[in-house]
Amino acid sequence: MENAHMEPQTASAPPSGITHxxxxxxxxxxxxxxELLQRKLANEHDISIxxxxxxxxxxxTAEKIRPTVILLDLVMPGIDGLSVCHFIRAxxxxxxxxVIMLSSNDDPVTKAAAFAAGANDYIVKLPDSIELIARLRYHxxxxxxxxxxxxxxxxxRASQMKLEELNMQLLLLASFPRMDPNPILEVNAAGEITYxxxxxEKLFPDLAEKGLExxxxxxQKIPLELFAEGDQREIVFETKLGELIYELHVYYIKESSLIRIHALDISARKSAEAERRRLSEAVEQSLEAIVLTDTEQRIIYINPAFTRLFGYSAQEVNxxxxxxxxxADSPYPTPRQVSGVAREQGAFSGETLRRAKDGTAILVLLNVAPVRDEHDEVRGYAATMTDITEYRRIEIEARQRMVELSHANAELRELNAKLEQAQSQLVQSEKMASIGLLxxxxxxxxxxxxxxxxxNLSTLETYIKKFLAVLSAYEKLELSIPGRNDLFTGLDELKKEMDIAYLKQDVEALxxxxxxxxxxVKIIVQNLKDFSRIDVEEKWNQEDIxxxxxxxxxxxxxELKYKCEVVxxxxxxxxxxxxxxxxxxxxxxxxxNATQAIETHGRITIRTGIKNDQVWIEIIDNGKGISPENLGRIFDPFFTTKPVGKGTGLGLFVSFSIIQKHHGRIEVESIEGKGSTFRVWLPIKQPEDDNAAPAAEE
Structure with a gap:
């Protein structure tokens, strides 16, 4: 399977709050x-793989597609998952x-190695869909x-630097109004624009005409009182002109006795300030605990969520x-070790324990990143922490529930199989009972x-013998009469025409x-009665096989006589x-089955014998045989290679069950194209338990 981008098959709405x-x-x-992961995420429309x-x-690949989370297998040929994780962090x-490490190994040492390599999370593959989706969404x-x-x-930071640059430019250009890129105008004591x-002129071509209007x-009203001698105040106010915001600096120029108005376009600065306020509000209102530290690992800021989680106020920890x-004695990295990893690898993300004010150890998902200045120098660290104690408890309960459900499912499958077996045996037994009754x-x-x-035949035979005796007596009398006349001539012709001699012989043969x-017919009827055994209670007896x-x-x-010879x-x-x-x-x-395996005309051989305390019966045919892939399935219920409607797939299954109840076994040997041998082994005497309670077998 080559690298491929797999989109979800069906869509469902993402959880509330997810906008990316x-x-x-x-x-x-x-x-x-x-493929399994694709099925688990099939209904998540906002997740692509x-x-x-x-x-x-x-x-x-990661550099090319820029994923938001990486699922990385721990054990792979070539470069293993730990090495790949090191490369990603570098x-x-x-x-x-x-990076979420995937592994079938739940060993703590392996987990520690994964976190040391820079993994943010560790999953024993593959988890429940709910857990997997939750982790993917969170990270x-x-x-x-x-x-x-x-x-x-x-x-x-860029805005601040820009502001500083603008302020410097303002100072440099304050004495050079003509060269200043920002609008500058001067007003005299009469309120007239003089410059x-x-x-x-370029930005406001009608400014000279409209003046202070x-x-x-x-x-804002221009404070003309600034013309008072010696007043050095500077008044700053804002005004909005369309979508732009200007900051007006109004001050008195002693040398020219004029009021100078310096208009600065602060739209970008206002936008940056608004963004900063939104960011500040987001940090303050975040449900995640956020902490900022300096390069010496001293806390310089915490948000309200930090106070709610750990119990410390800002005054206590700043x-x-x-x-x-x-x-103490935690298997997880210390705060300083985490900062070291974040500094070397660019970030740290993973589970860890952190102590609250009351001494409680809280399991959190920690994300740490260095804060760099314009020279790419680390000036501190920003960290977010989420309490996952309840999440982990739910995860453990979910796993336990999954185990319980798996066991219950296995028991249900086993019970269902037993019910199907019992049903099929009952169907076959009912069918055989119906055949027996019929x-x-x-x-x-x-x-x-x-x-x-x-x-009637016996009586008829007696009558015919008497008729034949009388007929013989007449024939003897006829021969003893001398001088036979014409009357006997007619009788002779009649006897010749009727072929009396043949009739006498043939009637006895008939x-x-x-x-x-x-x-x-009587033998066939007796065979039917013996086969069905309906007239005898079915229990363990000494029988002639x-x-x-x-x-x-x-x-x-x-059914046999037209297809095969039976030996x-x-x-x-x-x-x-x-x-x-x-x-x-x-x-x-x-x-x-042996007959049906013979396609034209063949032979079936039935052999019997005895070995130790068992007898065996072999039924051998020279039919088409059984293919190797089907040989192991012929005793499965409902398995058949016959066309639809020609077989139920229950015959050998029921036969196998009957022989098992007799504490025997069935062996099969088959060569495709040459024929099959079924060998049935039966004990001569059943175990005592079966004789003591035969009803238990029913």
């Missing part, structure tokens, strides 16, 4: 992590971007806020070392007509074949303690 988009750079050598699979490209343009917001704060500081410098001057917040009903209904047909057919095989063959013979190679087996009706069901499933 979040760009996540994921650096991980395993693409499935990126950029995936980088090669750790060597992490720094260049790169000036991206050193402030928050991204902290980074954006810091960038905005730094920009404001820089703008404020306009080029800048005033011009909008620039009309807002001028104090930040070490007053240190927690077979028993058919056998009963056939037995009645077969009974009187057999009785009766014999009819009796054989009736006997065959060969009888069960033969009965099953007779029942399904109509029996029975060994000598003792009676086996079993439920023969259930084993017949297994034999039927195996034989039907």
């Amino acid at each position: 988009s979040i760009m996540v750079l994921l650096v991980d050598d395993q693409p499935f992590v990126a 950029h995936y980088c699979q090669e750790s060597e490209q992490a720094v260049s 790169h000036p343009s991206i050193c402030d971007i928050p 991204s917001a902290s980074y954006v806020n810091k960038q905005q704060r730094d920009d404001a500081y820089r703008a404020l 306009l410098n080029p800048a005033a 011009h909008p620039l001057l009309k807002v 001028g104090q070392s930040v070490d007053c917040l240190a927690v 077979a028993a009903g058919v056998a009963h209904e056939i037995n009645n007509p077969i009974g009187y047909i057999q009785s 009766l014999s074949e009819s009796n054989e057919g009736i006997d065959r 060969h009888l069960g095989l033969d009965n099953t063959l007779n029942v399904i013979w109509n 029996k190679e029975y060994g000598v087996l003792p009676p086996v303690e079993c439920r023969l009706f259930q084993l017949n069901q297994v034999f039927m499933n195996l034989l039907v």
Whole structure:
């Protein structure tokens, strides 16, 4: 999977207060992590993901796309996560971007190494979606806020420097009105404008005509009393002209006995001051604790949120070392160590413990950045702290809840599987019971007509024998009469036409074949009754396995006889303690499957034998065999390779369950294209517990 930018699939509104988009750079050598992360963030419309699979490209990618937060895998081939984090912190343009280390290792030593390398956070991958989104939003917001704060500081400093420069220029040019780029005008004692410098003429071409009634001057009354001898006061007031704001400096020029008005465009300064006020208000109203220190780590400012979190007032901590917040014997970096990391790497962000006024250790998310002057020299440090104690408690509870839900889910899946198994066995048992009832009903209904047909055939056979005896006596009498006349000639022709000799012979053969057919039907009926066993209570009995095989063959013979030749190679087996009706069901499933595996015409071989205290039954076919990928699944419920509507996928599953209940096993060997062998092993005698309580098996 190559590096790719992955956008969320569906959109949802971001949390209240989030006004910036979040760009996540994921650096991980395993693409499935990126796919999983994409699914977790699919509904967050303001979060986009950029995936980088090669750790060597992490720094260049971050510099190119400028993400608001980086998810960095700890263990990667080539350059590991710790080294990549060092490179990021050493790169000036991206050193402030928050880095969240991803790892499957929850070891405290590993976490400490990650924080020492400059990581802002550490996540055991992959966390719950709520936790992950919360961390991404928090770190991204902290980074954006810091960038905005730094920009404001820089703008404020630039404005201050500009103001200082303008003031210097004002002083230099005060005595040179013509050269001054700002408007300058002079007014005499009569309130008349006597002079306009080029800048005033250019900006206010109607100023000379309107005089003191011009909008620039009309807002404030020009204090003509400044003409009083020796008055050296300077009056400053502001006036707004359209979108521009001017600061008017009015003072008396003794040498010319005139009042000079110096108009300065302070629109930019006012804007900077407004921005500074907004920044100051934002700092004061921030929910995050904010503290400013000098280069000696002495506190010079705290906001109200700091007082609420730690209990210190500004009077108590201003001028104090930040070490007053240190927690003794803490595994986290001390305040001075944090400042050192921020100075060397450009910023620090991560979890740490800080001590409140009452001695309570508070877990906070700390962000520290150096404050630099116009010469890029560090003049102090700015830090924000957020109490994450409750967040961590919720995180732990969420993890515990996730574990509980996982266990409950696993139990539900197991219970569902058992219910499906029980349901499938019940369906199959009901089906076999229905087949048994049908077979028993058919056998009963056939037995009645077969009974009187057999009785009538027996009586008919007796009658025909008597008729034949009488016919033989007549034939003997005919031969004994001398001088046969024309009457016997007609009788001979009739006997020849009727073929009496053949009829006498064939009627006996017909009766014999009819009796054989009736006997065959009786055998089939008995086989149906033996197979179904509806007339016998199903319990553990000593049974003849060969009888069960033969009965099953007779029942399904109509399906077998056109597809295959059945070869029996029975060994000598003792009676086996079993439920023969259930084993017949297994034999039927195996034989039907073997038949269906034969595409044209083939052979099925049934072998039996004994080994130690077990008997075995083999059913071998030379059909198409089972593919290796399906061989391990043939006993799964509902698994079938047959076309839709041709199989339920329950036959072998139910057979496997029946053999398990008999404390036996089924072995399968198959070669695709050559055939399969199913070998059933059964104990000759069941364990005592099963005989003592057979109902428990039901």
